[in-house]
Amino acid sequence: MKPREKLGYTAAGLTVFAALLVPFLLFGFFTKGFAALGLHVDEVYSGGPKVRTVQSGAYSIDIHRPVHPHMLQTEKPFVQLDWRPVRALPPHVSELVDVDGDGQPDIRVSFDVPKDAKTPLRVIVETLNPRYEAMQNAGKEKFSKLIVRVDDAILVRVPLTRP
Amino acid sequence: MAGPLILSEALILGLASGPACIASCGPVVVPSLLAEHAGIRLNTRYLSTFLGARFLGYLLFAAVAWELGALVSLPPGPRMVLIGAIHVLLAGVLLWCAYVAGHACAQSCSGSRLVSIGVTRKRGVPGAAALGFLTGLSLCPPFVAAGVRAAELGSVAAALLFFAVFFIGTSVWFVPFVGLGCVARTEAVTTVARMAMVLIALYYAYLGMTILLGRKVYGY
Amino acid sequence: MATEARVLKLGETAPRTVGRSLLLTLPIAIWSFLMFSHSGQLGRSGKIATIVTAIFMITLFFMMMRTWSTYRWRRWFFVALGLLFPVGFIHNVMVMRGTMGIPIEEMIAGRTPFCYLPIPLLILPAAFTKTLVFPGSILPNGGMSGAGMAAMAGLWLAITIVVGKGWCSYACFFGGIEEGVASVPTRAKLRKIDPRWRYGPWAVLLAMVLLSLALFEPAYCMWLCPFKAVSEYVAARNTVGLIQNGIFVVLFAGLVVVLPLLTKKRTQCSFFCPFGAFQSIFNKTSVFDVKIDQTRCSPCVLCLNACPTMSLTKESIAHGETLMSCMKCGACVDVCPKHAAVWHIKGTEVAQTPERARLMFLYAAWGMAILFGGSIIAQGLATILHVFV
Numbered sequence: 001m002k003p004r005e006k007l008g009y010t011a012a013g014l015t016v017f018a019a020l021l022v023p024f025l026l027f028g029f030f031t032k033g034f035a036a037l038g039l040h041v042d043e044v045y046s047g048g049p050k051v052r053t054v055q056s057g058a059y060s061i062d063i064h065r066p067v068h069p070h071m072l073q074t075e076k077p078f079v080q081l082d083w084r085p086v087r088a089l090p091p092h093v094s095e096l097v098d099v100d101g102d103g104q105p106d107i108r109v110s111f112d113v114p115k116d117a118k119t120p121l122r123v124i125v126e127t128l129n130p131r132y133e134a135m136q137n138a139g140k141e142k143f144s145k146l147i148v149r150v151d152d153a154i155l156v157r158v159p160l161t162r163p
Numbered sequence: 164m165a166g167p168l169i170l171s172e173a174l175i176l177g178l179a180s181g182p183a184c185i186a187s188c189g190p191v192v193v194p195s196l197l198a199e200h201a202g203i204r205l206n207t208r209y210l211s212t213f214l215g216a217r218f219l220g221y222l223l224f225a226a227v228a229w230e231l232g233a234l235v236s237l238p239p240g241p242r243m244v245l246i247g248a249i250h251v252l253l254a255g256v257l258l259w260c261a262y263v264a265g266h267a268c269a270q271s272c273s274g275s276r277l278v279s280i281g282v283t284r285k286r287g288v289p290g291a292a293a294l295g296f297l298t299g300l301s302l303c304p305p306f307v308a309a310g311v312r313a314a315e316l317g318s319v320a321a322a323l324l325f326f327a328v329f330f331i332g333t334s335v336w337f338v339p340f341v342g343l344g345c346v347a348r349t350e351a352v353t354t355v356a357r358m359a360m361v362l363i364a365l366y367y368a369y370l371g372m373t374i375l376l377g378r379k380v381y382g383y
Numbered sequence: 384m385a386t387e388a389r390v391l392k393l394g395e396t397a398p399r400t401v402g403r404s405l406l407l408t409l410p411i412a413i414w415s416f417l418m419f420s421h422s423g424q425l426g427r428s429g430k431i432a433t434i435v436t437a438i439f440m441i442t443l444f445f446m447m448m449r450t451w452s453t454y455r456w457r458r459w460f461f462v463a464l465g466l467l468f469p470v471g472f473i474h475n476v477m478v479m480r481g482t483m484g485i486p487i488e489e490m491i492a493g494r495t496p497f498c499y500l501p502i503p504l505l506i507l508p509a510a511f512t513k514t515l516v517f518p519g520s521i522l523p524n525g526g527m528s529g530a531g532m533a534a535m536a537g538l539w540l541a542i543t544i545v546v547g548k549g550w551c552s553y554a555c556f557f558g559g560i561e562e563g564v565a566s567v568p569t570r571a572k573l574r575k576i577d578p579r580w581r582y583g584p585w586a587v588l589l590a591m592v593l594l595s596l597a598l599f600e601p602a603y604c605m606w607l608c609p610f611k612a613v614s615e616y617v618a619a620r621n622t623v624g625l626i627q628n629g630i631f632v633v634l635f636a637g638l639v640v641v642l643p644l645l646t647k648k649r650t651q652c653s654f655f656c657p658f659g660a661f662q663s664i665f666n667k668t669s670v671f672d673v674k675i676d677q678t679r680c681s682p683c684v685l686c687l688n689a690c691p692t693m694s695l696t697k698e699s700i701a702h703g704e705t706l707m708s709c710m711k712c713g714a715c716v717d718v719c720p721k722h723a724a725v726w727h728i729k730g731t732e733v734a735q736t737p738e739r740a741r742l743m744f745l746y747a748a749w750g751m752a753i754l755f756g757g758s759i760i761a762q763g764l765a766t767i768l769h770v771f772v
Contacts, residue, residue, distance in 0.1 A: 004730040004731075005730055005731045005732070007730050008670065008728045008729050008730025008731045009728060009730075009731065011670040011728075011729070011730070012670050012671065012728045012740070012743045012744075013743070015544075015545055015669075015670055015671070015743070015747050016743055016746050016747045018541075018544060018545050018747075019545045019746065019747040019748075019750045019751060020750070022541045022542065022545065022750075022751065022754060023418065023754055026537075026541040026544070027534075027537055027538055027541050028537070029537070030536070030537030030538075030540045030541050031533045031534045031536075031537030031538075032533075032537075033537070034521075034532070034533040034536045034537055035521055035522060035531075035533040037509075037513075038513060039509055039513050039514065039515050039521065040513065040514060040515065040521070041493060041514070041515050041517065041518065041519065041520065041521065042514045042515060042516050042517075042518075042599065043514075044599075045490055045491060045493065045517075045518035046491070046493060047491060069599070070183075070508070070512060070514065070599040072183075072186060072187050072303065072304065072597045072598055072599070073598060073599045073600070074598075140487050140488075140620065141620065141621070143487070143490075143491075146487065148487060148488045148491060149488065150488050150491055150492045151492065155491065182511050182512075185596075186511075186596045186597045186599075187597055189593045189596060189597060190590070190593040190594055190597055193589070193593055194589060194590070194593075350579070351582055351585070354579050354582045354586075355582045355585040355586045355589060356586075356589070357586075358582060358583060358586030358587075358590075359586040359587075359589040359590040359593075361586075362586060362587065362590035363590050363593070363594065366590075366594060366606075369626075373622070373623075
């Protein structure tokens with residue numbers, strides 16, 4: 001048998017062997033490899049990492065790092081605020097929030113908390129700091145401008161005014 | 164007049180904006196380069212024409228907007244109409260380039276001529292220039308960022324110089340595209356490039372028309 | 384393989400003996416047992432579905448051994464996969480969230496299920512910014528996030544290393560739909576197809592990769608995937624959403640139903656699918672391929688007509704090979720009356736031991752089919768059986 005043929009059959013044999021290893025070794029190995037690459041889901045979807053929590057009685061407000069769009073994304077820059085847990089929220093929330101942590105309130109966020117989780121939410125955001133955009137009766141128009149209920153939290157995303 | 168500090172700021176801003184420039188111009192540059200004939204020299208000529216025309220687009224917009232006092236404060240309505248119109252024009256030019264590239268090859272594949280728009284090559288505007296000029300006017304995010312900074316400078320000459328240096332910074336990132344000249348232009352490659360140009364043109368046409376029609380695009 | 388029966392008359396092959404066929408099927412039976420016995424806690428319908436699926440896969444492999452042919456038996460599996468995947472998937476989606484439309488809440492929560500189709504689109508944005516432009520989760524995250532994006536990518540890579548572009552014949556859970564549709568008519572009504580349409584998948588891949596980087600979103604999933612019509616789609620919240628969903632339905636109707644009926648080809652795969660173009664790259668790394676033995680070829684071009692993806696041309700036949708888009712489905716090999724089209728291991732002599740090459744490829748590919756497609760078939764079957772059992 002020529003060396004090329006030996007190489008070919010060896011490679012074919014290794015391929016069959018690799019097939020045996022897929023569920024027991026290769027799958028797990030590659031999965032861990034991809035997970036270890038240090039990639040993260042686009043913050044336009046995930047909302048960015050949480051940077052501060054403000055306690056407000058029985059519930060808290062998580063403030064995330066502002067998210068800025070990449071490349072030609074059509075989303076505006078925004079900041080996400082989470083009110084959790086929903087069961088501890090009053091029927092109507094109207095709250096001044098210091099978003100940038102400078103001790104001064106930046107926005108007032110107002111929304112109703114319906115008992116039925118399927119009821120669409122609406123939010124009004126009044127701005128005290130021109131860095132943030134006001135929202136009038138906003139629902140879930142865009143990733144950068146919405147109010148939604150996710151699990152046991154109500155998320156509000158407030159767009160930032162462009163520089 | 165802009166000092167060395169301002170100009171180095173322009174260069175760094177340009178270099179930092181490079182990936183975004185590649186991303187925004189890539190859909191236009193890559194398939195149109197691949198639809199051209201092969202060869203580093205020819206592709207360098209194409210890319211230079213594209214970048215030169217893009218530069219003209221930058222400068223033209225910067226000068227006009229500066230004079231109108233509208234470099235940063237162009238109202239959303241007129242700005243969106245401008246963007247919409249440019250996208251539709253870009254789509255039209257891409258479609259025409261795709262058609263002409265196929266037509267030119269079917270007729271006589273002369274190796275050194277750039278694909279032209281127009282009835283005859285002698286009178287036609289080089290496709291690269293048209294595409295470059297339109298992408299230069301398209302108000303992509305890096306351009307807007309440079310515009311904001313340039314608007315703070317004392318004179319239109321300083322603003323134009325700022326843009327010029329910014330442009331050089333972004334153009335460095337386009338140099339690797341010259342390597343596409345090494346790709347053999349088989350029927351497969353040119354056909355793929357032309358089909359891709361059509362698909363991308365359809366997307367730009369859709370985007371432009373929805374903006375012009377005033378429909379909410381992505382909720383805006 | 385000195386005792387193998389060979390051609391008796393032109394195009395006629397005596398079946399392999401039952402005993403030998405069973406012997407060759409034994410490793411697959413053992414593999415099936417290993418794979419299906421790890422299916423976890425199953426209800427009654429799940430257990431029945433698992434057993435039926437195992438018997439189904441083993442029987443198909445046995446028939447491949449007995450009849451020396453591959454394509455028609457593989458097609459049974461592939462069509463079953465194409466039909467039962469939507470059954471199981473849509474059922475899960477309806478149970479979990481009550482709608483095929485993905486609400487924005489699920490996207491924000493990272494619970495959008497990840498399929499392999501966007502993999503090539505995510506590479507450049509990830510390379511530039513370490514960001515995955517897909518509203519899923521890297522690790523399992525409840526809901527429809529399944530095993531997470533890392534797991535799907537890991538499984539894709541592992542299987543691709545083994546089968547190369549054979550993914551499109553042994554793993555893709557969408558291709559079976561059009562393969563089934565294409566097999567319905569007895570003859571093609573549309574025979575003349577411009578061969579340049581074969582470049583379509585590469586054009587879609589190039590355009591979608593560039594647009595995905597520019598727009599920072601999985602452009603193919605957002606705009607062009609026909610299989611949104613049988614799985615899930617972004618719930619339309621505005622005009623754009625309505626346009627996108629309309630495009631999916633039109634593309635599905637055209638590329639997956641109408642054109643396969645008219646041409647008897649896998650038109651979505653041949654002329655459109657960017658993932659298929661991406662997988663073609665791995666045909667260069669795969670050790671298995673299909674060759675044409677020039678000493679036996681007429682050429683009658685029966686193989687060219689039989690190929691469901693137009694991966695053979697007169698020029699490629701003259702060169703003794705298939706095109707890069709070959710999915711290793713076996714249609715050309717099975718139809719060739721002179722046994723000129725043969726399975727082949729790179730580096731070896733063409734047609735010296737084609738059955739050995741076929742066997743080695745099939746052990747690898749069918750093993751992957753059982754691992755991945757088999758579990759999906761079982762799940763779909765269990766969904767149906769659950770109604771009755």
